Amino acid sequence: MPKRAAPKDQRRFLAERLKELDCLYSIAKISNRKGLELDGVIRRMIRVIPGAWQYPAIAGARVELEGAEFRTRRYHPGPWVQQCPIIVQGAPVGAVAVSYAEERPFLREERSLINVIAQRLGEVIERKRSERRLAEYQEKLRSLAAELALSEERERRRIAQALHDRIGQVLALVHIRIGALMEAFPDPKLGRELAAVRELVSESIAETRSLTYDLSPPILYELGFEAALDWLAERMGQQYGVAVEIDADGKGAVLEQQWRAPLFSAVRELLVNVARHSGSTVARVRVRRNGGRIRVSVSDDGVGMEAGTGPKAAPEGFGLFSIRERLGSMGGEVAIASRRGKGTTVTLSVPVVRGERA
Ligand SMILES: Nc1ncnc2c1ncn2[C@@H]1O[C@H](COP(=O)(O)OP(=O)(O)O)[C@@H](O)[C@H]1O
Ligand SMILES: [Mg+2]
Incomplete structure (x- = not known):
């Protein structure tokens, strides 16, 4: 049996749904585009929105975001406007609006569509914000790491210097004084003791020197x-x-x-x-x-x-x-x-x- 053609309004209904799907698909693609700034995302989005409404020839779209406005040429602020707030982290930050230049009815499906678009935009804004925050943190981390490395080097040199000048020189002096003591008191038993102490001091001097070198050669x-x-x-x-x-x-x-x-x-x-x-x-x-x-x-x-x-x-x-x-x-x-x-x-x-x- 030959199929009956779908009634005219049913075909039209399907054509409208197809336009919506098309629009949703474009919106999804735009929002996932890498490397696109938020402005670019919004500009591209408002271009695809009017085509999804029932009377695209007289439809216009507008996005208002924290004082900035993006609109298509045909956007018509007037009584025939449908809009939805953009919510980011529970707070409204702007709105998406679709207008007709003349009086036309808005469909229930168009209401759902504009809601989805606003929600999508809210998500994109949130994502872009956290990307920006992340980039800022990374930048900060990077300069901190560089600073840390520099101050580490400065500290190493400072400690090396102190080790050499203060401890190293005192030890060297102790070494000399022990030698003098050994000469002044040529008692063999005391001499052995002093020689042992002097040997320990020598070791400390060597340790200090190698520590100094390790810190900052x-x-x-x-x-x-x-x-x-x-x-x-x-x-x-x-x-x-x-x-x-x-x-x-x-x-x-x-x-x-x-x-x-x-x-x-x-x-x-x-x-x-x-x-x-x-x-x-x-x-x-x-x-x-x-x-x-x-x-x-x-x-x-x-x-x-x-x-x-x-x-x-x-x-x-x-x-x-x-x-x-x-x-x-x-x-x-x-x-x-x-x-x-x-x-x-x-x-x-x-x-x-x-x-x-x-
Ligand atoms: N020459 C190497 N051979 C094998 N594994 C290495 C080598 N160098 C680094 N690694 C691996 O990379 C990891 C990170 O190294 P590093 O950033 O210097 O941190 P850390 O030495 O404190 O672990 C090491 O824990 C080790 O698993
Ligand atoms: Mg390591």
Whole structure:
């Protein structure tokens, strides 16, 4: 039996629903578009709204948001307006309105549609606000991390200085005085006792000196980056049993002052990571300069980790985070290449402009 054609008003009803669906689909797409500012979202939304109403030729749309107004050319403030407030976190922040230029009825479905649009907009506004807040927090965190690293370095130098000047010098004086006592009282028994005490003082002097160096190696400031790396390699061997090979092309010594301390402490942190996490007892530090950048990489052939930010990536601790933030805030970059069981290479890359000697 041939199908009967749908009655005319039923077809029209379906056509209206189709327009609404179309509108909802566009609204959803616009609200999920990445990288679009709130203004752009609203401007695009008001363009698709009138088409979903029953008489698009005389329909206009308007969004009012915290004193700002966005409207289509055909928006007609007058008696034939349908509107819905935009609510964000329980408070009204504006409204969506659809107008006709002449008297026309609004449908029940159009009421539901405008409500959904207003709700959608409310959600977008809330999301954009929290994105903005997040970006602000991140910015703040970034500058705090950079500041923290700088003040850490300042503190290290200050404590190193105090250790050397105050404690180190007092100990040196004690050492001399004990020597004088031994000469003034050549009693063998007392002499043995004094010699033992003097030996302890010598040990303390050595400890103080090595502590001073660990805190802030003067070699870094006196002889430069590559010399300090050699010293660091030796320390890593003594302290952690990790054999560090330094492979520098000699150009790393030509390093801008601003990078000297940050790169040095980053390398130290990375070598400590090798010692603590990689399970490897050898590490290599490579320093290369080309194309206006200095690249310093620290490699090991240990257990490796999942690089990147994927679900299996190693949780980034404060060490890697602060290296990234500190170098990043100054225009540098950190790249991690690693695979489970295949070792890790962390490469620090920083821009160098002038060939200032460090
Ligand atoms: N050389 C490495 N080999 C294997 N895993 C590493 C290495 N370096 C870092 N990791 C992993 O990355 C994590 C984060 O390191 P880091 O940010 O320095 O924090 P922390 O050393 O305090 O744990 C480590 O806990 C470890 O799981
Ligand atoms: Mg670490």
